[in-house]
Amino acid sequence: MRIEGTSEIETNMTEAAHKDPLVLFMPSGKRGRFPVGTPVLDAARSLGVYVESVCGGRATCGRCQIEVQEGNFAKHKIVSSNDHISPLGPKEQRYASVRELPDGRRLSCSAQILGDLVIDVPQDTVINAQVVRKAASDRVIERNAAVQLCYVEVDEPDMHKPLGDLDRLKVMLEKDWGWKDLLIAPHLIPQVQGILRKGNWAVTAAIHRDMDSSRPFIVGLWPGLKNEAYGIACDIGSTTIAMHLVSLLSGRIVGSSGTSNPQIRFGEDLMSRVSYVMMNPDGREAMTKAVREAVNSLIGKVCAEGEVDRHDILDMVFVGNPIMHHLFLGIDPTELGQAPFALAVSGALQYWAHEIDIDVNRGARLYMLPCIAGHVGADAAGATLSEGPYRQDKMMLLVDVGTNAEIVLGNKDRVVAASSPTGPAFEGAEISSGQRAAPGAIERVRIDPETLEPRFRVIGVEKWSDEDGFAEAAAAVGVTGICGSAIIEIVAEMYLSGIISQDGVVDGAMAAKSPRIIPNGRTFSYLLHEGQQRITVTQNDIRAIQLAKAALYAGIKLLMEKLDIDHVDTIRFAGAFGSFIDPKYAMVLGLIPDCDLEEVKAVGNAAGTGALMALLNRGHRREIEQTVSKIEKIETALESKFQEHFINAMAMPNKVDAFPKLSQVVTWPEPKVAADDGEGGGRRRRRSRE
């Protein structure tokens, strides 16, 4: 296979004659020596470097592209050059002329190693899109999709060897691709003969290698070369269904979208949906139908965005909280509405997508992540997979705040999890001036500790309320209410500015200092804005937030005790709520324990990211299944210390726990001696505990 070329090649070849060429693959860093003439694809495979290929080395699919890095890589002792790779052969030239090969790119199935090389395997950044109000961080997921496309040329039927057409297809899939003991999706059996003949005995099979049986399955079959297959990662939230459409071959996200969960019409929150099922004979069926229809139409939306035929979707991964999980799968969630909160099933599940009425390719599979416990669902498992506390040396706290907060705490040694009934206050539901995040809603607030005057921003307006031109800019949208996440910031600012005491009582004495402190029955409110709407923060609002944050903190505290730790190293806020709150204010309020603020991060829809990881790499499925089976679940309702932690956590930020790191960046208000004796506060607290 030695090919003579320029004198430079000859020189190199002479120098390295005693050794085979050295090839380094980037970014994996894997390296090895290979005889001159070895196709680059074969070299990559023998090192375990992932390079996609559908056509099996025929230079027709173009999936195996690589790039030679030119230069002297002294650290690796490699002088790499395009002269060290074979020139474009006839097959590759044909591909380049028919399909287009970007400058510098080569087909690794055809390009042969002639000398030392540094080879770049282009990686597509897979998580690069925003999913409806839920940020996703950039990261590269190592690809190992459950579905692989395999092109084969099948022997024609032969009367001397009367194996069936399907059986000969299997023979070739084993011979060319190594698939043993292949099974086939039943709907394909009647189609095999037609497809083989249409493709003139050349077909592409989609092999699913992560069926719950241990045997690989033929799940799709097309005449000729089929060069693309897609997957769906979906998080079914109580409020929003969020979805990614991804190429299973490149890992690229080609569409991301979200839609409201239509079950909202049966009940705003989870428990009201369970009630609906209990009260209505067809309730479960109606909600299952509603969510499946929404998923199907969302698939249509992401497919339109990505210009993808929905029948090219071959694999799907879903996450959701336990009640969404059950309703989506057609399981009555009634048991989840009452102790002992028994899940019908906690382990991971696999279906044919059509079995649960999802309209994609008939051979598509659907994988549902495992649930951790009755209130810690497949969504928490997804977030756990995404953020990976179990992969950390540091102690990581992962919080997903919704009507129930799902809390996961741990590191590589041990992980514990719980849910805590925060109620809907964090979502703005129990706040007097609360509203959905929409234009006109206040989303940021600062209060001057001297004057107690606020300044704020509203959604849809660039300027702060104290900047010139705000009034004009805001005229179009108005100032209509407080959005869910902003309430955290407001209450924290009210505390930092001394308007409320450590116990959360609006200090009526401040009314003398500012007209914004206004009486409201036997308590006081803070007037945030006076316009078409009068927007105030009432004592009731503050109590609602206190109850919610105390529940969350008490749950976290129980888990910290279970692990015998007094602080956490890093905190991840998952979910929409986490993306819009300022970690500093969350900590000032005492939602979360003290931590270096640099280490508190919003991770957006981590549940969805986990689904995406499980979609693109089946290894992550085993990883999260094993992790979930090892996570220790704490049922907060059964823990005697929960009440004590809860009561301590009612204070700002906490009656007993110190926040030394936060104290380095926050100026705490002077303690209000009188606050504890305030009649309004005391009375109100008693009422709120009734």
Next chain:
Amino acid sequence: MRIEGTSEIETNMTEAAHKDPLVLFMPSGKRGRFPVGTPVLDAARSLGVYVESVCGGRATCGRCQIEVQEGNFAKHKIVSSNDHISPLGPKEQRYASVRELPDGRRLSCSAQILGDLVIDVPQDTVINAQVVRKAASDRVIERNAAVQLCYVEVDEPDMHKPLGDLDRLKVMLEKDWGWKDLLIAPHLIPQVQGILRKGNWAVTAAIHRDMDSSRPFIVGLWPGLKNEAYGIACDIGSTTIAMHLVSLLSGRIVGSSGTSNPQIRFGEDLMSRVSYVMMNPDGREAMTKAVREAVNSLIGKVCAEGEVDRHDILDMVFVGNPIMHHLFLGIDPTELGQAPFALAVSGALQYWAHEIDIDVNRGARLYMLPCIAGHVGADAAGATLSEGPYRQDKMMLLVDVGTNAEIVLGNKDRVVAASSPTGPAFEGAEISSGQRAAPGAIERVRIDPETLEPRFRVIGVEKWSDEDGFAEAAAAVGVTGICGSAIIEIVAEMYLSGIISQDGVVDGAMAAKSPRIIPNGRTFSYLLHEGQQRITVTQNDIRAIQLAKAALYAGIKLLMEKLDIDHVDTIRFAGAFGSFIDPKYAMVLGLIPDCDLEEVKAVGNAAGTGALMALLNRGHRREIEQTVSKIEKIETALESKFQEHFINAMAMPNKVDAFPKLSQVVTWPEPKVAADDGEGGGRRRRRSRE
């Protein structure tokens, strides 16, 4: 556990004190020593003796009954007595009072070994029924059904251990029954919680352990103890669909029935059905629907006969010729109508029964035996499994005669198979006076070689035609035609009586001897009966039979040559045709090679028997899959010697092959020197070869 009893026991115990009791199980003959107090069921299991049990040793299902054989079994050195088994305990007494325990029977889960025992495990003879015109031989199939019923008591949900209900069910199925890595049929997932609660946490799961995945599957779930499960074995023939309904627990056939294949309305024979598909856009779909509906209604019929709820059917095994196989599974059979006769799939297949519209339990599975070749189908595989040439030391010829004859030949060393296009003559279709087997049809014939006078029997009449009272008895039904199988006998008798020559020509010279030889254009016919109908056998009829038998023999001969043998040791005639012809006449005509007549047996619907074997013992599935993969298939159309064998086989019984064994029991006619020169014969033969 030593229980003091009569002095006899004490004596025995003393004598055997140095050794554990010896227990022999019959009919398996397996034996072993077990400590006093060992439950008999445990002893059986440890020896691999098959004893059914659903309740898992709770003495409630009654499936594990055994019987102690009393007496001195000198050969085995065992004195066995009911005193050597523990007396009825409270559980067993409760079972006996509630359910009934036949005299002498014990529940092996409760009965403990106290001394030496000979224990009889009652075997139900499973193949004991006649299936519509198809005889089945009595035999015992060792039971190892794919479906097992397992009763378990599941832990109630516990908030400290939030495993799902299904997951806890799996834990218990592993703990009590050893099932690892259980999967579950998707339709059961939403039902698990309700069933567990209805059964007060005691349920019976049906485990299918022969899914095409290697993992066991929960395919059924019932509250409390479920003590019965059924299976279906079905042979889809071109003309008749035959079915057995069997208890998977006892192996007993509880219903057997048959029905016409409704596809007959689309075409009488296989090729006309393929043509129908080719000519009609919805033809395949219509025929698939027709056969599935017929199967569903036949299931209703056998269930009514057995008083079984069709939803208690959990497993099914089907066989059929390649075209029936394809149409039943919804596969277009067009390719089977033309060379190279490509099967869509030849390997065994598994489905959920509902996937092919079979209405039984939603969790029922359907197993289809593999096909051997384009014209040697799953029915031939079933017959091969039933008769087992591959299990024989002797060389066995297995023939299933229909429109196509399926031929399997071999022994434990090597098996070959072929099909031969016999055409419909054997079914009476090309015979001038041919008719279906129905009252009035001639079914037996003898011709006096001296007088050339015939005597015969007709279906529906006891007497032979030459017996007194025949005319009166036959008056009711008439003498209306010749049934398919009788034509063999008539032509053979015509040959033996010298009416036709070795070459099959009706000897016109015989007209001088008998008025029954009558001119018919340029040839002669034999007048069998003159009544309301005139029933003759024409030269054309004889030619049709010659062509059919020559095709069959030539196929057999090719296989014999392939194995390099000049005789076979034993012959099995499968199918309806085989059940009604006399082997002697088949051999006189030269349908089959020479063989000891004692070794020629009709085995009825061997294909259906094979299906039944695969239903009751999943080991037989692997056995036939492996066997089929090893069978060498011969395509007669491609073998150059076929023509030569065919021409030789046109003669009676054969131009070149000797029939030494047959010659010992048959008096051959004098050779007719003139026959070969007969103008009619020569002309007729040329025409029939056109």
